[in-house]
Amino acid sequence: MSTDTPSSPAPDHGEGPESDPAVDRRGLVILPTYNEIDSIAGIISAVLARDSRLSVLVVDDASPDGTGALVDSIAAEERRVHALHREGKSGLGSAYVAGFRWALERDFDLIFEMDADGSHDPRYLSDMIAATAAFDVVVGSRYTAGVNVINWPMSRLLLSYYANRYARFVTGLRLADSTSGFKCFTRPVLEALDLDAVGSTGYTFQIEMNFRAWKKGFRIGEVPIVFTDRVAGRSKMSGAIVREAVWRVWALRLRSLLGRL
Template identity: 45%
Template sequence: MRPVICLPTYCERENLGPLVQEILEVAPTADVLVVDSASPDGTGQLADELAGQYPRVKAMHIPGPGSMAAAYVQGFKAALAADYDVVVQMDADFSHQPRYLPGLLEGLTDADVSIGSRYVHGGGVEQWSLGRRVVSRAGNLYVGAVLSMPYKDTTSGFVAWRRHVLEAVDFEDLHAEGRAFQVELKFRAHRLGFTLVEVPIHFWDRVVGASKLTPKSAVDSMVSVLKFRIKGE
């Protein structure tokens, strides 16, 4: 298995260095691909420095500020072109802890997609208010009901994909942004008949930097899920 960890970044300079170092330590067979969307805080320059320091780190620059979805699509395409067997997507703010990478990759032993899940036994969230917990759980229940998907954490952004799954997805036909992008990818894989499994993780609120999520993005995601259902994608 030849995995690459895809990290989309925008203004993550304070997090990127420690995160990359920890990934390299806990996942010794994996490379790291940083996809920076023209961060004004120097994240892109730091990515170049890390790539020069560590042979397993690659830096990619795309116009920005752009969407998370656009960064992931460009990263996925680059990873496939470089012949990686597995692509892992994860946030660059330590919300997704690198220590869960070995378990996430192990989940691919008998599956095509391994989802880092907050809502299976052994998973959880840390430092969240009760309101945020309720909204997140309700959102996942909503997705499951509308799209008839049996997974507990469809909005997770910590996911390992075997390359043949991403090769089967038409990236040019992906239209969702934000949380809905995470759902759309899993929905496509589910509809194509691939096997998805969930492995437990604990999700942590970012310690450094500002969140890119907004109430509007949550509403937009709910509307997008309905569109997936109506279109019967």
């Protein structure tokens, strides 16, 4: 598999469900949740309406606000909705890994990461599906076409922008938005990666997954998106997450140089 320089296929948001016939494969959208009861039903509905080939897996970390119970009630009425309940809050990275394993066991072809808070617009799923004709990993990028972020305070925007510059400098990964949490993996990528070895728990997880896929020779591309700050709930960003990002990118590079990635 080649390591082509990422590019951005022209967006084609289409006119409605199944508007992008480029890839006729089953997809699973993984939505990690912790206290997302105000937004989860709307996000699930919007994803399902986008494309009949898509299903949803909600990975809920025992949300005390009842998110898990609400998803169970939706799943009881809709066969394309599934819930994976975990005993406690164990981190974003482990939630996605659990979702990846679930998807691989059930033979899904395209596996998506997506936030459950409304910041990722399901209309871009069509662009990402189309882009898998050229790429093995597709990243929904906030920074390929300028800066496309709405409603973030300047401090948060600068943190995100320069974190991506930092990650690119340290790892050599040629992505404008390596920290994006809106992405699609084709099945062969997740089958090839050692998911047990993925150590990041916070948002560095996104960098690590991209880096591991790139080092395996998979093609990574970006499609432009507009990111809108969450419409409900509270951000999970913390100082600990930032500190993890600072040192873990160096650890990834060192492991790669030593052949231990």
